[in-house]
Amino acid sequence: MASPENAPRRAALLTLGCARNEVDSEELAGRLAGSGWELVDAEDGSADVIVVNTCGFVEQAKKDSIDTVLAASDVARPAGAKVVAVGCLAERYGAELARDLPEADAVLGFDAYPELAERLGDVIGGHAPAPHVPTDRRMLLPISPVERPAATADVSVPGHDWVPDIARVARTRLSGGPVASLKLASGCDRRCAFCAIPSFRGSFVSRPPADVLGEAAWLASDGVRELVLVSENSTSYGKDLPGGTRSLVDLLPGLAAIEGIERIRVSYLQPAELRPDLLTAIAGTPGVAPYFDLSFQHASAAVLRRMRRFGSRTDFLDLCSRIREHAPEAGIRSNVIVGFPGETEEDLVELEQFLIGARLDAVGVFGYSDEDGTEAEGYDGKVDPAEVRARVERISALVDELMEQRAEERVGTDVVVLVERAADDSGDGDFSGEDVVGRAAHQGPDADGESTVVAAADGGPEPSDLRPGDLVRCRVVDTEGVDLVVEALEIVSRAGAAAALAGSG
Numbered sequence: 001m002a003s004p005e006n007a008p009r010r011a012a013l014l015t016l017g018c019a020r021n022e023v024d025s026e027e028l029a030g031r032l033a034g035s036g037w038e039l040v041d042a043e044d045g046s047a048d049v050i051v052v053n054t055c056g057f058v059e060q061a062k063k064d065s066i067d068t069v070l071a072a073s074d075v076a077r078p079a080g081a082k083v084v085a086v087g088c089l090a091e092r093y094g095a096e097l098a099r100d101l102p103e104a105d106a107v108l109g110f111d112a113y114p115e116l117a118e119r120l121g122d123v124i125g126g127h128a129p130a131p132h133v134p135t136d137r138r139m140l141l142p143i144s145p146v147e148r149p150a151a152t153a154d155v156s157v158p159g160h161d162w163v164p165d166i167a168r169v170a171r172t173r174l175s176g177g178p179v180a181s182l183k184l185a186s187g188c189d190r191r192c193a194f195c196a197i198p199s200f201r202g203s204f205v206s207r208p209p210a211d212v213l214g215e216a217a218w219l220a221s222d223g224v225r226e227l228v229l230v231s232e233n234s235t236s237y238g239k240d241l242p243g244g245t246r247s248l249v250d251l252l253p254g255l256a257a258i259e260g261i262e263r264i265r266v267s268y269l270q271p272a273e274l275r276p277d278l279l280t281a282i283a284g285t286p287g288v289a290p291y292f293d294l295s296f297q298h299a300s301a302a303v304l305r306r307m308r309r310f311g312s313r314t315d316f317l318d319l320c321s322r323i324r325e326h327a328p329e330a331g332i333r334s335n336v337i338v339g340f341p342g343e344t345e346e347d348l349v350e351l352e353q354f355l356i357g358a359r360l361d362a363v364g365v366f367g368y369s370d371e372d373g374t375e376a377e378g379y380d381g382k383v384d385p386a387e388v389r390a391r392v393e394r395i396s397a398l399v400d401e402l403m404e405q406r407a408e409e410r411v412g413t414d415v416v417v418l419v420e421r422a423a424d425d426s427g428d429g430d431f432s433g434e435d436v437v438g439r440a441a442h443q444g445p446d447a448d449g450e451s452t453v454v455a456a457a458d459g460g461p462e463p464s465d466l467r468p469g470d471l472v473r474c475r476v477v478d479t480e481g482v483d484l485v486v487e488a489l490e491i492v493s494r495a496g497a498a499a500a501l502a503g504s505g
Helices: 019-034 059-079 088-100 110-124 145-154 197-201 209-221 248-256 276-284 301-306 313-326 345-358 385-409 497-503
Strands: 010-015 049-054 082-087 179-183 226-230 263-266 291-293 331-338 362-367 414-421 436-440 451-456 471-480 483-493
Touching: 010 019, 019 049, 019 082, 019 110, 019 179, 019 226, 049 059, 049 088, 049 110, 059 082, 059 088, 082 088, 082 110, 088 197, 179 209, 209 248, 226 248, 248 263, 248 276, 263 291, 276 291, 276 313, 301 345, 313 345, 331 345, 331 385, 345 385, 362 385, 385 471, 414 451, 414 483, 451 471
Parallel strands: 010 049, 049 082, 179 226, 226 263, 291 331, 331 362, 451 483
Antiparallel strands: 414 436, 414 471, 436 451, 471 483
């Protein structure tokens, strides 16, 4: 049931979508906790309000967000609680979503985030604010990137409200463990024909280096050992910052030097913007994973031009080759879109030939669908939806085979695994060592496979000796699909393992 009179108000947060949204939710949680709210689990029936941080990227994500609001309503109504939708879907559709989804007691856009505690209080009191009217958020900041920092004081940019006073941190972690995402920037200045994200996330805005470093140090103090740097386009970081040239090349060594941080991972890189110095920095900076999350999207030059993107099969294969010249065991992952308007059989074969030659570690395959307000929505040459599904199946089958082959190529090699999970049978910290699971440097969170430690090798530590937060050199002995089966050789670092263990409870 909802909290009694005079008790702290209680809120539950549910998050859908990407790691960027997860950071936004933790900022919202920090705002609420800093305003005296208690954070609770949505399922226990004690919340006064359930906040659903929605995703509005593609049709399936929109459906999942709406289904989650409906499910939250089923939980909230018997307890007399409210349901509030925030996030990308709420920002993108505003009043339209509120009209079509009466199960949500309020629909709040990004501009409501700074006063979220007050707005939720209004909703609980029966005075829900009017849903915002969506606008193209690219229009809220100057066209020139270097003029944006001064203007951001008047524009809400989710995930950027870092307060460098540890007593007033504007972020509360919603899940423990030794891995956390850290936002580098928000928004995007690219104009890909298929993507609506810039219209509701806005123009590209970098976070000041001091804020990124300060939040990273705070996360390290909370037991985090791996930082995953996220944004809509990490390769653009620093282009809008004052004071001369600033980029990831400048920032990465400082992040890697933070006490307790064992590994830095950079996500969301644009191939056309991956300069040689940044490639070298990611491949060769101690403490930075040689991991390249590259947004190829396709490999046919003709399709890429229609997408308003750059590159070709030859360009992309050359980039993969240059990465492996610097770091032979580097991980490379990407996403591709099939069935884009005008895509021919020749284009699809070009994509297949790229995938065969590139030997990527992980590939996400998506079928094209129209997105509201995008340039491609008005293109002719649309591929029949049944054919799009067939092409997704065709490319997915190839990708699955290629990814398994790439994993098998790693058998007999050594990898460094960050332990993330270990079985705790008793609940009192007495680990059994069963199902010790982590990720090697080439394995990104959630989608790129994982490594299971099954036994000790050559006098190495037993799985029962390992704890979340340990960095362990292992030998790959087998594979299970894209996942690796490894034997532990030695613990490279146990720094802060107790803190990481506490954070994962």
